[in-house]
Amino acid sequence: MTCMTPPRQRSVRRADALSTDRIVEAAIEILDAEGERGLTFRALAARLSTGAGAIYHHVASKEELLTEATTGVIERVLADVPDSATPEEGARAITLIALGMFDAIDEHPWVGAHLPVVPWQPGMVRLFESIGGRLDSLGVPESAQFNAASALLNYILGVAAQNAANARTRVAGAGREEFMAETADRWEQLSPASYPFLHRVARQLRHHDDREQFLAGVDLVLAGLAAGQDG
Amino acid sequence: MTCMTPPRQRSVRRADALSTDRIVEAAIEILDAEGERGLTFRALAARLSTGAGAIYHHVASKEELLTEATTGVIERVLADVPDSATPEEGARAITLIALGMFDAIDEHPWVGAHLPVVPWQPGMVRLFESIGGRLDSLGVPESAQFNAASALLNYILGVAAQNAANARTRVAGAGREEFMAETADRWEQLSPASYPFLHRVARQLRHHDDREQFLAGVDLVLAGLAAGQDG
DNA sequence: ACCTGAACACCGTTCAAGT
């Protein structure tokens, strides 16, 4: 086979040249594999076969690095959500966004930890627009849309942060099942006089499904929105 | 005046002896004054006129220190909430808990940042019981109480984390008004084609009240609960 | 038993020196 392209000189090899994209990509890989604590500039530099200082030519700080990684994950979630015209489609789209975020954070727990930390970061803004933009089709009056979108977003953030925390303790210690069983045991041993509620729902904690419970919360807010329209 | 008590010997003075309570108290003072970044074992030791290592005789780690400070703040909030029997009293109690948490986090932003970080920490457990324990009087069926309490708790956590983040950027940079105005400006300049929702609600962002918006979210979940009962 | 504070094993970030 004749060689149509001139042979690359090893010394001018740019395949592994540094770039923001490659840095963020490597950061995501480390975050997924080792967790937030594993992402250090030294580890990142080692993986990219360079010095720690080189990274600062493309990324201003560790916070910016985390923000960019977070934005990337959220963009991917929102890309899949279809348009909506009818109330049914609107409710479905919002559920899809919420579930997409839930699954993304299950896969990348550090997103759940970082999203609430930097206010109005790009990913958050896109998420807010995505949710708010479906409320019209849901029939929510304009004057109520700001509060409604904010309530949905805050609920998602709360679950996100919580799930990220669960994932972190899981890495450090026992698996999910064990952790849930231990917590349920502790609740059952609480005095029914001082902790009637926890004592009662301990059984539910042991067998509940995080994803189902998450959806129930979204439905609760959506039901509140629907009730407000004819109230 | 005759001296009824023997004069204390300076060398046996125990008024400033170290104790977990004094350490947590000092930690809260530093956290409120300097923020999370200001709380270091060196700064804490300096304030308590001791060595950094001494603190480890009373507190196992920085995380435990933050957890104990957080628990203290939450206990104080929950102490003020009255019992409830009627649905109206139940709704009022839940609103009081939520508002109490909102104000406490406004005063101690680090609580909002730490509460979602350690899963099922004591403060969280107390909060969950407090909310769940009012759902009976609200008329929520037992089978729905676990999910309902969890939705309310997660919403509160989301707002808490968000407010803590806002407070942090406020300390670093501009005040709340300026930050809101800047964000609103940015939203108004977004293309109405790509960001119809944000473009539209930018005006509301500039004039909205965080506390009112927080309450609107709680009311939304409560409305959803009420709607579910006859649905 | 409790305290002291130097020491250890790290961090994020900077910056002179190289190419």
Add this chain to the structure above:
DNA sequence: ACCTGAACACCGTTCAAGT
């Protein structure tokens, strides 16, 4: 212009040595 990697200014935590 970009990279290198030693150096700086910190951390949380440990631990021999003191009282």
